[in-house]
Amino acid sequence: MMKRTGYSLIEMVVVIGVLSAVMSVAGYILHGLINANGAAREGLLEQTSFARLAETFRADVRAAEEFRVDSDAEGPRWILKKADGSEIVYSREPDRLFRRGETTAGDASRDWALPRGAVVTIEQSDEAAPKLLTLTVQPVEEPDRIAGPRTRELRVEAQLARDRSLAEPVLGAPSQTSKETTDE
Numbered sequence: 001m002m003k004r005t006g007y008s009l010i011e012m013v014v015v016i017g018v019l020s021a022v023m024s025v026a027g028y029i030l031h032g033l034i035n036a037n038g039a040a041r042e043g044l045l046e047q048t049s050f051a052r053l054a055e056t057f058r059a060d061v062r063a064a065e066e067f068r069v070d071s072d073a074e075g076p077r078w079i080l081k082k083a084d085g086s087e088i089v090y091s092r093e094p095d096r097l098f099r100r101g102e103t104t105a106g107d108a109s110r111d112w113a114l115p116r117g118a119v120v121t122i123e124q125s126d127e128a129a130p131k132l133l134t135l136t137v138q139p140v141e142e143p144d145r146i147a148g149p150r151t152r153e154l155r156v157e158a159q160l161a162r163d164r165s166l167a168e169p170v171l172g173a174p175s176q177t178s179k180e181t182t183d184e
Contacts, residue, residue: 046115050137053112054156056099060088061133061158067124078122083161092120097137115139131160 061067064080071077078090080101088101097120099110114120117140125132137154 046113049112050154053097053137054135054154056110057090057135057156058158060099060101061160062162064088065161067122067133067160069122090122131162133158133160 060080063082065083066081068079068081069076070079075092080088080090082088086101088099091098091100092114095114095116095118097112097114099108101108114137119136119138119140121134121136121138123134123136125134135154135156135158139153
């Protein structure tokens with residue numbers, strides 16, 4: 001009998017089949033990881049954008065003396081009027097929130113991407129704190145969305161004409177133990 005030194009055709013087909021199955025599973029896992037990375041990156045960008053929007057809105061409200069809503073055919077415009085007479089205007093267009101205002105350096109405009117179909121409101125409280133403004137961005141649930149982080153509601157409250165360093169505690173807010181000065 002002859003000594004066998006090679007592999008049979010059946011053995012080679014089995015090895016190729018096993019390797020192709022392993023490569024298919026690895027490709028499927030890699031595809032899932034790439035999608036998860038993209039969704040996480042998108043969520044991080046959205047959170048960063050919302051954080052910038054919240055900080056800008058708080059600063060604008062604290063610098064403003066008056067608030068009014070101007071409704072027209074294009075949708076509501078929320079107007080903050082400063083003591084020097086300049087105005088900051090927030091307006092909404094599909095999937096974007098715009099801020100237009102004047103600064104000492106000139107005209108300043110910003111915009112923020114919003115979740116698709118989000119409902120944006122800026123309301124003034126009529127209750128105990130009449131100078132309290134609330135910005136709310138309420139995302140609409142997407143039934144066809146399978147993966148990725150769900151956008152949460154953004155709710156930002158700020159008090160008119162109250163600079164952060166001179167702020168008095170808002171009713172219902174926890175008191176601060178640090179030294180505070182008032183502008184009275």
